Amino acid sequence: TVYQRDSEHLQHFGIDFNVSMIVGGQIAGERCRLFQMYSAGNFIEAHNENSYFQIGEAKYGKPIIDRVINPQTPLDEAAKCALISMDSTLRSNISVGLPLDLLIYETGQLVVSRFVTIDEHNQYFQMIRNSWGGQLKAVFEGIADPVWDAAPEATANVLSSVGLASQPVRMPVPAGLAKQGAKGGHAGLQTLAQQEAGSQQN
Template structure:
């Protein structure tokens, strides 16, 4: 499987991808999923893929060599929208060539792409390309896209990343998002490829491949785990057997909605002792635990 995340910020772009692929528990491999199209001083584009590996590799090859009827290529497209259209058309080309044959063997045509970058004369842009070749663009309301195993790493990004987030903070958030995914899903794995692009640079200036020996990633995952546990322990536990307050919506056991759905025993089952009174959570905030 895969986890990739791309972020579009006022300061630039952040891309992070894992490199694990698997077609079963005994067919695990490492393949790079982040590809760079760079013409220094003119354009810098990044493509990350998830889904069927053979489809992804075919799409990447077609994108790099595609020449349209009008002579347009990824290397001379006037803007990122047109470049994204070339990527989408490459997906459709592979679908026409391979989808039927794959279906004969019970294999779905499965690919998703995060594609972004900057062409001289316009701002940074980020796109999500679907299996049908259509795509959407990131805007300020949604400054990031994820593909693959997205659910584990999504909460931290939703809480932290906005267009105003700095590149370094966004990179740190992306790595925490990836670490959360690595801990919860064995189909995502090291090494990682991370590219951080500064708006206007039109070249790769910050790139790193991260393996299990990377000191910063070790520091981040250890510190994040410790801080999460510390914050968790700093939140007061629930207080039970609260006294109902004057508010009509107090979480009291006297409230019908606070009663469990009880299944009556069948006839002939001896009656048990009288049920214990229900306890309710305290309705008043309690102070945090002092550490």
């Protein structure tokens, strides 16, 4: 790797390169390119199968991007998706907070045409925070609850088919607890959750 090749030379100058970053841009006459640089010094480039990168606290905001973004997504829709992604992160991780910087680069412009710093007073971001949560809840409530122990051919949305119910994994009761339960005349702490002796597991 790049780290193995160059780290010894850099350490002579007290330099340890261990930063991760996303670098994107365009050289006149060439296409836009986007790279994710890893702490070891190697990198990957965005392509049609992987059209975006995230660094930092990424897990909370990733699902909406995975479902929405593709290479044909218009920039304004991509910006909207990015802000929804950040709103999800802000709601789920209190260590992440405003302000946010949003930069949009348009192919062939060779200049930054759109940039905004978003704080708690930003009108559009507040609209997203309010409407996205409400609409997400409405969609959730519109999805049918699961149906248990029913025949799929007789009703819809069956989660557990009649006659095919599975059982959770059961662990043997530790010998010490089993003896304590027997002496006390009542079931031990774990035995209440145990499967009856000799019963079948699916």
